[in-house]
Amino acid sequence: MPDPVFDLAIVGGGINGCGIARDAAGRGLSVLLCEQDDLASGTSSVSTKLIHGGLRYLEYYEFRLVREALTEREVLLRAAPHIIWPLRFILPHHAGLRPAWLIRLGLFIYDHLGGRVLLPGTTTVDLRTDEAGRPLKPAFTRGFEYSDCWVMDSRLVVLNAMDAAARGADIRVRTACEKAVRKGDLWTLDLQDRFSGDRSTARARVLINATGPWLDSFLSHVDHQAASEHIRMVKGSHIIVRKLFDHPRAYIFQNADGRIIFTIPYEGDFTLIGTTDVDFTGTPDRVAISPEETDYLCRAAGEYFRQQITATDVVASYAGIRPLFDDGRSEARAATRDYVLKLDTGRGEAPLLSIYGGKITTYRKLAESVLKKISPYLPAMGPAWTADAHLPGGDFAPDRFEQEAAGLRNICTLLTAPHARRLFRTYGSRAVSMVEGIRIASDFGQCFGNNLYGFEVAYLMQHEWARTAEDVLWRRTNMGLFLTAEEVRLLDAWIREHQDLPAAEAAISQGKTDAA
Numbered sequence: 001m002p003d004p005v006f007d008l009a010i011v012g013g014g015i016n017g018c019g020i021a022r023d024a025a026g027r028g029l030s031v032l033l034c035e036q037d038d039l040a041s042g043t044s045s046v047s048t049k050l051i052h053g054g055l056r057y058l059e060y061y062e063f064r065l066v067r068e069a070l071t072e073r074e075v076l077l078r079a080a081p082h083i084i085w086p087l088r089f090i091l092p093h094h095a096g097l098r099p100a101w102l103i104r105l106g107l108f109i110y111d112h113l114g115g116r117v118l119l120p121g122t123t124t125v126d127l128r129t130d131e132a133g134r135p136l137k138p139a140f141t142r143g144f145e146y147s148d149c150w151v152m153d154s155r156l157v158v159l160n161a162m163d164a165a166a167r168g169a170d171i172r173v174r175t176a177c178e179k180a181v182r183k184g185d186l187w188t189l190d191l192q193d194r195f196s197g198d199r200s201t202a203r204a205r206v207l208i209n210a211t212g213p214w215l216d217s218f219l220s221h222v223d224h225q226a227a228s229e230h231i232r233m234v235k236g237s238h239i240i241v242r243k244l245f246d247h248p249r250a251y252i253f254q255n256a257d258g259r260i261i262f263t264i265p266y267e268g269d270f271t272l273i274g275t276t277d278v279d280f281t282g283t284p285d286r287v288a289i290s291p292e293e294t295d296y297l298c299r300a301a302g303e304y305f306r307q308q309i310t311a312t313d314v315v316a317s318y319a320g321i322r323p324l325f326d327d328g329r330s331e332a333r334a335a336t337r338d339y340v341l342k343l344d345t346g347r348g349e350a351p352l353l354s355i356y357g358g359k360i361t362t363y364r365k366l367a368e369s370v371l372k373k374i375s376p377y378l379p380a381m382g383p384a385w386t387a388d389a390h391l392p393g394g395d396f397a398p399d400r401f402e403q404e405a406a407g408l409r410n411i412c413t414l415l416t417a418p419h420a421r422r423l424f425r426t427y428g429s430r431a432v433s434m435v436e437g438i439r440i441a442s443d444f445g446q447c448f449g450n451n452l453y454g455f456e457v458a459y460l461m462q463h464e465w466a467r468t469a470e471d472v473l474w475r476r477t478n479m480g481l482f483l484t485a486e487e488v489r490l491l492d493a494w495i496r497e498h499q500d501l502p503a504a505e506a507a508i509s510q511g512k513t514d515a516a
Contacts, residue, residue: 006032006170007378009189009204011177011218013037014044015153015360017210018160019367025167026389027371027382032202033161033169034191036176038471040157042284043212044360045475046320048238048262048275051076051084051361052148053114055252056260057337058106063113065338069361070114073149076364077118080159080391081398082428083152086119087264088249090132092140092304097254100142107146118398119147135245135305145249150264153360154475155426158464159391160363166392173465180207180222182350195467206374209354213284213321224352225344231356232326232335233281237289237319238274239297240266240481244305253304261300267478270315273297277331280321289319316481325356339366341373351377393428404429412438419451426477427459434459446494449487452479457495469495 008024010017013035021033035041053070054062077084091107093100107122125143127133133140165171172191179190187207191200211218215231243265250264259277266272276293294317298309325340339358345351353374358366368384375381396404405424409415412435415423423431434455438444445454452472460466460476469492473480483491 003201003203004030005186006030006202006204007380008032008206008208008374009180009187009202010034010208010210011180011189012208012210012212012214013039013157013161013171013173014042014210014212015040015157015160015363016212016355016358016366017208018157018164019363020208020210020370021164021169021171022160022167023364023367023371023384023386024381025164025169026385029378029381031164031169032172032189032204033164034172034175034177034189036194037174038467038475039161039173039465040154040475042214043320043322044157045154046236046238046318047153047360048236049151049153049264049272050087050148050262051151053110053361054337054359055106055110055146058109060336062336062338065336065359065362066110067113068365069359070110070116072361072365073114074116074118075387076151076156076361077149077398078394079386079389080151080156080394080428081396081401082393082425083155083159084149085398085401087148087150088120088145089148089252089262090125090127090143090145090249091252091254092127092136092143094140094254097256103144107144110146116147119149122146131247132245132249132251135307137304137306140304151360152426152478156360156363156391158476159393162392162464171465174467177218178221182207182223182346182352185350187350187352205350206377207350207352208370208374209352212323212355215323215354215356219354222352223346225346229340229342229356230326231323233279233284234322234324234335235278235280235287235293235319236275236322237278237293237297238272238317239289239294239314240270240272240316241309241313242271242315243269244271244301244307244309251304253300255300255303259300261297263301263305267481270481273301273309284321287319287321289317293319323357339369341370343373393430395429401425408432408435411436414438414441414444416451422451423456446490448483448491448494450479450482452477452483452491454494457491458498461495461498467495467499468492 007029008031010021010033021031025031051073053066057066111121123145125145127143128141161171174194176192177189181188187204189202253261264272294311302308324335327336337359340356342354405421408420408424447453466472466476469488
């Protein structure tokens with residue numbers, strides 16, 4: 001029997017690929033998505049973790065991009081209020097850099113360009129009396145406060161994949177597309193499961209290249225017409241230090257080189273500082289922060305904070321590649337962050353669409369644009385629908401988060417308040433079904449440290465494609481910051497032990513009976 005024919009095959013399990021898969025599946029299309037590693041294992045898990053309009057993009061006249069991003073902030077906040085929440089930013093005025101009138105103008109445009117409803121607008125701040133001024137040097141006496149949103153970036157990817165799968169998409173994680181050949185109106189993909197080594201083929205009417213930093217290298221394995229466009233790989237790096245301030249707001253700092261950096265409260269005990277913009281010419285799977293970037297971020301933050309930061313203060317760091325459209329700009333920081341879609345139909349054959357650039361904030365609009373572009377080839381496609389649909393676990397009002405999180409303890413009285421809040425922040429309303437079968441302490445299963453238990457790991461393996469300790473600790477949660485090396489080893493061994501069991505049996509084996 002020949003392989004079934006999918007309407008759409010997507011290569012790449014980052015935010016763009018999973019967002020397209022979700023939208024397409026919800027329109028009645030048959031969808032295959034393959035990702036060579038874990039979901040969000042590339043660019044989508046190493047962002048600054050913001051849903052934002054991009055205040056600095058106004059300086060480059062990227063008004064369409066900023067307007068779209070500002071509008072999407074509140075669309076996404078409504079869709080996933082467990083993993084996305086409002087965040088206020090303090091922008092101290094630096095007398096030697098952008099003048100105050102220019103900042104006011106930019107923030108006025110920022111407030112009014114995107115139809116803001118849920119988020120509060122800009123205010124001025126007296127840093128001599130406001131608590132936000134205490135960590136700063138005395139020279140910074142006034143500033144501005146505005147709104148954007150925080151996001152658990154890799155979870156946003158996973159939730160899109162989960163919703164796509166629930167709507168019928170075939171999500172194949174750790175499955176590489178080694179070759180794609182088109183003949184007439186169909187693509188044939190050669191696939192390999194990187195865990196089992198098994199090989200298979202799949203056929204599709206349309207192929208989407210959502211491989212991000214691997215875009216150009218993937219095209220070398222695909223039957224396509226040579227394109228003159230290429231991606232520009234720009235590295236962005238971040239450092240994590242012990243928390244530098246106690247209040248819940250973030251800072252945006254201007255630098256003398258024209259760039260900005262963010263310093264953001266992170267996971268309660270830490271501060272996240274980033275990002276850099278450095279052209280990158282290596283292979284995407286070998287990207288890492290450099291000592292020069294670490295020093296740059298420490299010095300940039302040190303221009304503002306009373307407490308000086310050095311490389312010895314860094315407890316963790318990460319780096320990733322932004323796969324931007326190469327628009328010929330001379331400076332990496334000036335290269336457009338907008339997305340560009342390139343359609344290749346060969347000689348009137350099955351179409352290939354490649355995605356250049358894009359931001360996490362605008363992934364949903366990118367997905368709509370992709371499907372509009374390929375709609376002539378898939379006439380049975382339904383209408384757009386994602387603007388008013390919540391993601392898994394997000395079916396509650398944004399202003400109800402604290403009440404909903406506290407209510408989890410009524411479902412499971414054994415939960416402490418911090419544990420309940422973390423579970424609801426991570427899983428939203430789905431946390432209810434995760435804990436409702438827990439009656440005695442042993443039902444939690446093995447403890448790996450810091451309230452990470454077997455029942456949660458089993459859920460991640462069963463429902464969220466987690467296969468390794470790294471998947472669990474850095475892409476499904478941020479618990480990697482809190483576990484010791486020995487605890488990580490125990491978690492990894494537990495996952496390997498349960499890897500070959502049926503999902504329900506794995507859940508039951510550690511006491512979580514309602515997963516059966």
